[in-house]
Amino acid sequence: MTRRNAYQQSGVDIGAAEQGINEAKLAVLDTYTPEVSSEFGAFAGLYRLNLDSEEVTLAASTDGVGTKTVLAVQANQLEGLGFDLINHGVNDLLGQGALPLFALDYLASNKLNPQDITTILKSIANACRKVGIPLLGGETAEMPDVYNPGEIDLVGTVVGVVQPGINFDRERVEEGDLLLGLPSNGLHTNGYTLARKALTNNLQDPLGTQTVLDALLIPHQNYVNEVKPLLEQPSCIKGIAHITGGGIPDNLARILPPTMGAHINRDAWCPPEIFQLIQDQSEATTIDMFGTFNMGIGMIFVVSPEDRVEVTTRSSGSLIELGQVIAEPNITFSPQL
């Protein structure tokens, strides 16, 4: 999500706004009841539902598609937006060890074009069907005073349930734990303001077997099939990071103890071509790129070395050994960024 990190509820600092962020954070923390078991700024919020005879932990995440909608509207290719919306939310839940139960959507625009709305709602429904969850509710709003002509915003909430036995307490993470990654298929839903600016004149250029535009509009993929078998053997996994805004450094830091960091071997994978093109056509440094985009890695698991075989056997995806946890609180890369 573009520039979302500028002032987001996960508490990222942007200097002058710091005090405001802290104030807002304190006000939010002040709403927490004993049932809340997630940290502020987690991939999804966790809520312990105490029933008569058992306890279940619900997980919920709200997010938008960001300015990927601008590109999709411009190209009149709206069919992928529902997958962007639902899959992003589903992956946020996976990051907390939860599987999705249902989703809700909110679609707003300057003026409602019934055909476009239908296309988007069908896309959301298709994405839900693919994951096997109902689209339980939603809202469609037309607000000409609020939205720029032609533009839309698309927001979704996914609610799920944490799988039994999950324990993603950061304190279980140790020096030497392995970082295993799943490849991404492109930008997913992050970095579109930078990408659109860089590639505005290149959208119709070929990129491999497709165009740059096509590469940019590939929908955010979900990792349910890869993660679900791992959640069934929950003791193997010490943490899961969904690589979204802030890239590998920010999102990995969210699941490590504050005193620890990670070392990542950049030669372990090859980022999709689109990332190099964005960098070539912009003034972004490699540090900027890794701090904005997922750079080809969609999810990262923290795993004890002795569980490596169990985890790689269970996951149906091609897990990439990215690096390991280190005892210093930095995310470092080799080759250096």
Place this chain on the structure above:
Amino acid sequence: MTRRNAYQQSGVDIGAAEQGINEAKLAVLDTYTPEVSSEFGAFAGLYRLNLDSEEVTLAASTDGVGTKTVLAVQANQLEGLGFDLINHGVNDLLGQGALPLFALDYLASNKLNPQDITTILKSIANACRKVGIPLLGGETAEMPDVYNPGEIDLVGTVVGVVQPGINFDRERVEEGDLLLGLPSNGLHTNGYTLARKALTNNLQDPLGTQTVLDALLIPHQNYVNEVKPLLEQPSCIKGIAHITGGGIPDNLARILPPTMGAHINRDAWCPPEIFQLIQDQSEATTIDMFGTFNMGIGMIFVVSPEDRVEVTTRSSGSLIELGQVIAEPNITFSPQL
């Protein structure tokens, strides 16, 4: 919510868009799994969570504040918006016999003003605290390409649990059942496009002990305290309508059997002055007014005549006897609209 009914997922017909609406509706219905126990277009979606030893029904609703934000931004009075957001969602859950567990928010704008964001987030947190629920998650996004300068959109999701014993099957509703209403304190979050247009030159005029602007910005109230005691004796209540966009006629029709209607005695209550002023300053007919605004009634309960005493004793609010259910599928008023 302004003009929201134009094309909303509850399936309201706007002529040419009908086919698109139906297509979208079918696509959404196609996502429904056996766990979904709500009808399409209900106040909140219902999901049966089957656990090992018991069953619990979750309720969830997503909605926005609509163009009430435009007025709040213009007046630089953002402190009420969080209450608008949370209370609207909470009331939607009450309409399904559910009490809220937690909420999530989404706040997006053209450009983030840290002070305003802080004010709004604190307002959301305050509203959550007042209801006793945590703000479990949320997102803040800055999208200059999507939003008009200075404008914001504010969206919330409230998740709750249906109270034991609730049975709002419309088929239980009978001719002669009573309609008991709870008063609203103003427009809540509906009809602001019409209201803003009508009153643009009158905002600073006095209206009783306040200004017109103040009257328009009174936050949406929630009815937890009034409804909770009723949900503890669930057999007394056959249905609850939250009066939002579409007013009494549309929202009452959502909880009655398709073959039935209602007759409402307009002399039973006195709408807040702001509604008469809006009508005086616009070309809206009384039919338009009742089809757009809540007209002073925030919630309506369908109750069997023999339960009237039990219900009025239990509810801490001042229940107004509005009328009764009739055997014809129309919502009629006397005096006529």
